[in-house]
Amino acid sequence: MMEILTSRHWLEWAITIAKFAFAFVPIGFILLLIPLERRGAGFIQDRQGPNRSYFKLPYFGRIRLFGWVQNACDGLKLFFKEVYAPNHVHRILFALAPAIPFAIVLISPCVIPWFAPMVFTFGDAVIRIPGQTVDSEVGVLLLFGLSSLSAYGAVLAGWASNSKFSLLGGLRTSAMTISYEVCLGLSLMGMLLLAGSFRIDEIIAWQDAHVWGIVAQPVAFFCFLIAMIAETGRAPFDVAEGEPELVAGFHTEYGAMQFGLFYMGEYSHIGINSILVACLFLGGYSVPFVEMSTIQANVGISLGVLCGLIVLALLAFLHMIYRYSRWYKTSSASNKEVILREYSLYKLLAWAAVPVVLVLGILSALFFHPEYTIINGEMVYGAGVAFGTALIQLLTLLVKACFFCWVWIWVRWTLPRFRYDHVMHLGWKVILNIALINLVVTAVIAKLVLGGN
Amino acid sequence: MVRQIKQKPMNWIERLYIFEAFRGLFTTMKHYLRGFFRYETLPTVPYPEMKPEILPTYRAKHRLMLRPDGTPRCVACFMCAAACPANCIYIEADSSLDGRIEKKPSRFEIDHLVCVFCGLCVEACPVDAIRMDTCDTSYVHRTREDFIANLETLTQWNPNDYSQNDVLSQAAPGGIKNQQALESWKLRVY
Amino acid sequence: MLPMIYFVLLGLIAAGSAVCVFLSKNPLYGALSLVVTMVSLAGIYGLLASPFVGVVQVMVYAGAIMMLLTFVIMILNAARDVVTPRFDRVSIFVLPAILVLAGLLAFVLISTPLQFHAEAVRGSVALTSATLFDMSKEGPGYFILFEAIGLLLLSAMATAVLLAKKRLGTPERETVSKEVH
Known part of the structure; x- marks a missing residue:
């Protein structure tokens, strides 16, 4: 055992263990997705969305956080409700089913690279850290394998509930998962063929060297996106829980946190899939138009630019808050004192953050000059540069993923639900064929133009 | 006669669905951006704090008009109760102490849980005693009995909430034409 | 260990x-x-x-x-x-x-x-693919087997579809005739 421990530097071990925290990133996406979904749906339908719940702070009064508190309240409510199972269910499977999608969600992000492989000197040692938690060569295949297992949750829930609506929902889920898994894999194949690897970090490296996947494989991108939306079982493909036909589909009989697990599993699945699409087709962690070596060489300035962007975002936020305040002052709202008091907190926080971030950015731009040593003809920087670069890349990836999260919600609140046979028709007769043709065309072009073996 | 509405057949671009889907996505995006960046221009209002503007012609909660001395104008003729399709108006008549007027209501009750707000009572009233122009649309009570508006709640309204040109409202106690109306009315009824 | x-x-x-x-x-x-x-x-x-x-x-x-x-x-x-x-x-x-x-x-x-x-x-992925698709004469020749299995599966699928269509087709007509009576 000791030789395993001593085979690596202690810092390498620490970072390797710390990377397990990335398993919770998709769950963190829930915190973003649910407010985005509810308020976004509101805005799309010209409503305001849920924004009523609040907590109280001593001076500032009722803090609503733009409706975010409402979701926390709903989550708490689900958490503290009694876990209840009807009499007619199969106890074991009924209790087991909601755990499956959620467990898969915790394992899935292990193959996603959050930053480019770090190589840096620490003291005398040279430390290499891969970007993903599990540095496996099967990469994206492992993710697909796991996500194909997550449908068992819905299927078992449908069967164990012992109710016909649930059973039909489970049936539909299993049929749809099988159909769209095929499309998913096939539409991705073109991209894998170009990159010549299953590893996501190598696919990203290929995109970095050539063009983004969305440019190289636009057809595959759309097929992949549609298949992904279908696989998560979201609208317009949510026939598995279509309310007009199946009450709530496979989770009809569930309540409290068991339902909550399904719900959270679905949203985290969206988070993972958004990250995956961002990785495969939008260049993942690579910053557009800037090479990684440039960032490493000018890491101080890069961090300064990052701080500048944060300041800009904060100023835009402040502008919005001031506009709302002005509007509230002139409006006839009876609670405008309360809201203005609440906004004063946001103003205070943002105005406090702006100079801090600004000074940090200027300091890093002026005084953070990396030193490098040359090892095997490559420039290797210190730990600070590596972590700074990793931070920038992680943020880039998350921003891209957030955009796709929005795409999921946007599509859901725009397109009406497909009929079940339409879904099957689209999957087997349209997308599968397009993906196949795309694969063949890509293979031919790759052979002729790029001249593979 | 059956009127057939012919739908325009879809052309092939529309049948492909994907372009139309993008058009829909564009539309929803416009709405979303409006909500996100121009929050204050949303057509909805945060209801209890900000109330939508309701025109006086809207058929809202009833009120009983008052004479200049403060007694209800109602003469207990039962026309409104007869006209009411929902049978939600209950009136008990009493003899009036004023010699010029035969009857007055001793009970006048409208059950707002039954009322359909058709406005026929207003149309039927011969003396313009009942009106539905309070612009009050919220009915929030704790018990069913509280939803029954009686003589007291129906006559509790403030002339200042109504237009200056509304002569009948302004002639009521508290209105700007009350003094003038009292003088022409001459007699006080007790 | x-x-x-x-x-x-x-x-x-x-x-x-x-x-x-x-x-x-x-x-x-x-x-x-x-x-x-x-x-x-x-x-x-x-x-x-x-x-x-x-x-x-x-x-x-x-x-x-x-x-x-x-x-x-x-x-x-x-x-x-x-x-x-x-x-x-x-x-x-x-x-x-x-x-x-x-x-x-x-x-x-x-x-x-x-x-x-x-x-x-x-x-590994590289090893598997190299072994499977080794087209050289002295290679194991798995790729022919691979193609043959692919063909076999395709024909099996076509047969299954045909059989299923036949089975699905017949009772439909019967129900129609019953409804007429």
């Missing part, structure tokens, strides 16, 4: 759930136990330094085929109506076969030392 512990754990899970497949009366529970067997087998493939085979095992067997099987069980509702007997006449032939296989496996396991070399790459 560590791979050994993992192997014993995964092997126990695989063998245990395989026994569960045998013992469970409810077809759905049997199918689920089979899924667990598949997944733990995939773990063992991973231990043998061939993650590609392991992932394909999860994707194809656990993800697709077993899903199809549960689908069929649910659609036929066999789980509720039919209780499969644990032993019947076929078991007379199956049991000795299982015993013989188990004996063989035990013999092999005892006669060879149990060792894992994590460095030994047996089935």
